[in-house]
Amino acid sequence: MTVASSQLGTYVAEFPKFSADTPSWLRELREDAFAQFCRVGFPTIHDEDWRFTSLAALARIPFRLARRRSAGLTISDLAPWRMENAAARVVFIDGHFAPELSEWTSLSAGIDANNLHHEIVSHGDNVAAHLGRYLDTKRDPFCALNTAFAEDGAYIRVHRGAAVRQPIHLLFVSTPQDAPGMTHPRNLILVDEEAQASIVEDYVSTGEGAPVLSNAATELIAGPNSTVEHILIEREHLATYNFSTLRIEQGRNAHVHSHSFLLGGALVRNNVHPRLAGEGGECLINGLYLGGGQRHLDNYMLVEHASPRCASRQFYNGILDDRAHGVFHGRIVVHKDAQKTDAKQTNRNLLLSDDAQIDTKPQLEIHADDVRCTHGATIGQIEEGALFYLRSRGLSEPEARQLLLQAFAGECLDRMISGSTRAYAAAAVTQSLSRFLHSTGRNIATSNGDWARHWGELG
């Protein structure tokens, strides 16, 4: 296979910048991953996994590793993203750990939260046992790229039987860059047997500058009987290419909830890949993507049922306006031994303009014979009847629209457990929804027609 060397130029130039204290096992992992990336380069639309998402523009931009800024931000600069009641806050500025902005002193016993690099240097064996073991660098070049450049990110470990109800807030801040910059945050979350944790990965920008490639990867290992809630909020500026992969490895009877809120960025690819590896596991994969302008929001789900009697639920709602393009690609793979699998997938979309587009594609690969798998998608517009009903009670047209969109988005929020995390996500959604409505500021397409169309009609 040949890869245009022009595509790889800056990555080749940037790659040798390892920290001096990188252990040899990690050097090897990173070198292998980089070699893999160089072999395949960026995927094209001929690749089935990337059929609806062109990376041609991205591949032409010469991204350099974002430098550590000498004049850093202060706590007050981060006030807009302050999460009340967070059990800990781990902050990264342009991919670099910012200890002066992080707090984890109030964490209870049995819970570690730190930056990954620190953990690699101090307890390398523990990290080596997990890092890179779950992520598929062969299938996804962005995972390979992330692994190649995996310098730092968050490390969280919840020890056996420990529970942290309040969320741990991981805040990834991108600051305006003079030249195209890239970050590759790498997170490792270990939730041991019978432990409980709530993790928020929050990607934000302090202002717009040159294009940014934000390519994050998280490996989340949920031990037997553990309960984990993971929230991704993407709200970087509109010159951001945001790629994120959440790879979940679930043990026996582990319950994991993944909630994604894609509210920002120009081109966003959200990969969620749980593997239900132990019997009786349950996984909820819930998400909302909200886009106007020419934004491109691609959700790629791969739910792997590898053990019997596991249940998975995928619910993704999309709201698309202007010329925005949404993608929902939902793969469910049921392995031969995963009998009594119960998998469900639902993707609902609201298109607010004639030029907005959604590609929604289920892909079921079932190798067991006693399973229940269902999937469905709807594509609709704001119903004229509902709008009139609200207006006939005195709500202005923009208020009525906002209420209807909030209700549609609210379906995703309602799937979260109520509490401070949900309140935080709800505030982020409400904020971008109102900004979204004001920026479009024109008549949104309405229809008298039926809300729903089914797979068959989508062709």
Place this chain on the structure above:
Amino acid sequence: MSLLEIRGLHAAVNGQEILKGVDLTVNWGEVHSIMGPNGSGKSTLAQVLARRESYQVTAGEVVFNGKDLLAMKPEEAACEGLFMAFQYPVEIPGIGNAHFLRSALNAMRRFRGQDEMDAIDFLPLFREKLKLLEMDEKLMSRSLNEGFSGGEKKRNEILQMAILEPKLAILDETDSGLDIDAMRIVAQGISAMRDPQRAIVLVTHYQRLLNHVVPDFVHVLVDGRIVRSGGQELALELESKGYGWIEAEARRHALASA
């Protein structure tokens, strides 16, 4: 000055003319009933008055409380004090009943330059009206009309009316599909709204509701026109004889005048 003055109203839906010259005057404090066979234009009249944009007014004028109703958007008409109870209330998942009602009330209060009501001030009013309509408060924490029975939806419409206190209430077939108990409760809710400072227009196919809420005037709408007006006795006549004779009479009239 009358509260509502409709003169020569013509309206079309999808290019088809449904209302063909409606004249109607409603004064403060009155209860009118508009009856008519299916397809006569009763619901169209209600929707036009509530300012549904997919219904095009092709001729005529409507003065509501001294203002040009046809120049108003639906929300403006609502804020000016016009309320229509829907024949088919819309189910809207994700919008809580109680929250929606308070938002609607506050939209009107803002329009009138009054302070908005917070949840704590709203609650006593809300509970009082719920009691009037014998509705379970639990229903109100659910989404708007979602999973409500037909009777619950209609009661919810009357509940909204009771809270929003309109000047003119147009009830579009609120009585259809109600069992005896729901009919009694709905009728009770409507009767409680009778007030010299308000008028009520009951759009209905049947006479049943009018046993509970006796109207001051009954009008019969046939083929987009009011062909006859009278009192309660007209409703009783329609009940016993059906609409056939009045439709035939209207046809003869139309032929004679042609």
